[in-house]
Amino acid sequence: MATAVSPLAVALPELPPLAGVRLGAAAAGIRYQGRTDLVMIEVAPNSTAAGVFTSNKCPGAPVDWCRTALKGGKARMVVVNAGNANVFTGQAGHDACAATAAAAAKLGDCPPRQVMVASTGVIGEILPHEKLTAALPALHASLSENNWEAAARGIMTTDTFPKASTRTA
Numbered sequence: 001m002a003t004a005v006s007p008l009a010v011a012l013p014e015l016p017p018l019a020g021v022r023l024g025a026a027a028a029g030i031r032y033q034g035r036t037d038l039v040m041i042e043v044a045p046n047s048t049a050a051g052v053f054t055s056n057k058c059p060g061a062p063v064d065w066c067r068t069a070l071k072g073g074k075a076r077m078v079v080v081n082a083g084n085a086n087v088f089t090g091q092a093g094h095d096a097c098a099a100t101a102a103a104a105a106k107l108g109d110c111p112p113r114q115v116m117v118a119s120t121g122v123i124g125e126i127l128p129h130e131k132l133t134a135a136l137p138a139l140h141a142s143l144s145e146n147n148w149e150a151a152a153r154g155i156m157t158t159d160t161f162p163k164a165s166t167r168t169a
Contacts, residue, residue, distance in 0.1 A: 004160060006160045006161055009160065009161035012164045013164060015149065015166055017145035017146060018145070019044075020044030021042070021044075022042045022144055022145050022147075023039065023040065023041040023042070023144070023147045023148065023151045024140075024142045024147045024151065025039045025040075025139070025154030026040075026135050026138065026139040026142070026154070027135075028131050028132050029131050029135075030084050030121075030128060031082075031083025032083065035083075036150065036153050037082045037083045037154060038082075038132060038135055038136075039079070039081075040079050040080075040139050040143060041077065041151070043075060045076060045110070046074060047074065047075055048073060051067070051070045051116075060085055060089075061086050061087070061096065061097045061119075064094065065094070065098075065117050066116050069113045069114070069116060070116070072114065075114050076110035076114040076115065077104045077107075077108045077110065078117075078118070079100055079101075079104050079115060079116070079117050080117075081118075081119050081120075081121075081127070081132055082120050082121055082154060082155050082157050083122065083157065084119055084127045085119050085120055085121045086119040086127040087123045089126050092127075095129075096126075096129035099129045100117050101115035101117055104140075120157050121157050148164060149162060
């Protein structure tokens with residue numbers, strides 16, 4: 001049974017490549033089989049990074065990971081999973097972030113602290129990071145400067161259509 005698309009859905013705008021950015025999406029089976037649920041973004045080596053975070057007093061493990069990692073001011077990879085928020089998961093959540101960052105860092109030839117991780121989805125369930133890390137090598141091999149729509153679809157949780165915007169400055 002297909003999910004109905006919102007009447008507010010609009011076509012994605014043309015999303016041009018950005019110099020030094022490659023991205024892609026894959027189905028890792030994090031919550032549902034056959035659904036795109038994993039996104040990887042690779043940026044040029046030594047890219048400067050900054051972040052804005054929740055003011056929530058109980059942030060998820062990915063927020064804690066990124067707050068610490070961004071103290072170095074550099075990023076090389078971003079890994080986002082959908083279907084599991086990795087929030088309220090205690091040490092298991094932190095271990096999932098570390099394992100994800102280590103696996104992505106190996107592929108991106110960078111230290112784990114240059115891998116930002118994010119998760120969206122169900123709260124309070126342990127993230128099956130083994131599925132996530134197993135999907136990373138093929139995902140990394142498929143990265144392209146033109147995979148914006150796939151990436152937008154890969155981070156959907158309860159959304160019925162992907163969203164994107166672009167501006168030129």
